[in-house]
Amino acid sequence: MNMTIHGTFSQEELDAFGKKLIDRLLSLEVNWKLTRTELARLVGMEEAKLEGLISSPTSIIHAIRQRDNATWEPIYELVQIESLLDVLFANQSDRDSWIKKPNSEPRFGGTTALEFLLRNPTQNRAIVIGYLWGVSNCNFS
Numbered sequence: 001m002n003m004t005i006h007g008t009f010s011q012e013e014l015d016a017f018g019k020k021l022i023d024r025l026l027s028l029e030v031n032w033k034l035t036r037t038e039l040a041r042l043v044g045m046e047e048a049k050l051e052g053l054i055s056s057p058t059s060i061i062h063a064i065r066q067r068d069n070a071t072w073e074p075i076y077e078l079v080q081i082e083s084l085l086d087v088l089f090a091n092q093s094d095r096d097s098w099i100k101k102p103n104s105e106p107r108f109g110g111t112t113a114l115e116f117l118l119r120n121p122t123q124n125r126a127i128v129i130g131y132l133w134g135v136s137n138c139n140f141s
Contacts, residue, residue, distance in 0.1 A: 042078055
């Protein structure tokens with residue numbers, strides 16, 4: 001999606017953003033019942049790099065400060081997916097199980113959203129975000 005942080009932010013604001021990303025990523029891992037290997041694949045990182053980010057949140061903060069989008073942007077995109085699911089489903093178990101249910105969306109090819117994401121994480125994160133964004137903004141009146 002090529003996100004860029006614009007403007008001037010204090011060190012405290014960047015630190016808080018980085019810590020929140022890691023907290024949300026770990027929550028997502030638990031709620032979606034992902035293995036650490038799946039999580040690493042979803043964010044396009046080697047497991048060792050992901051472990052480093054998790055064990056030392058200052059690493060993600062450093063990546064944000066250095067505008068290293070390849071490190072923090074995939075995490076942000078997964079958090080976006082989770083946030084859009086929050087909009088669509090009032091029940092947490094429905095939100096958390098959607099990712100592993102077969103989906104009729106043609107672009108998913110009859111697979112679950114998780115399988116679709118794991119097939120090509122970089123490209124498919126944007127497709128899932130677009131799909132959820134479209135569904136969440138439907139006007140049925």
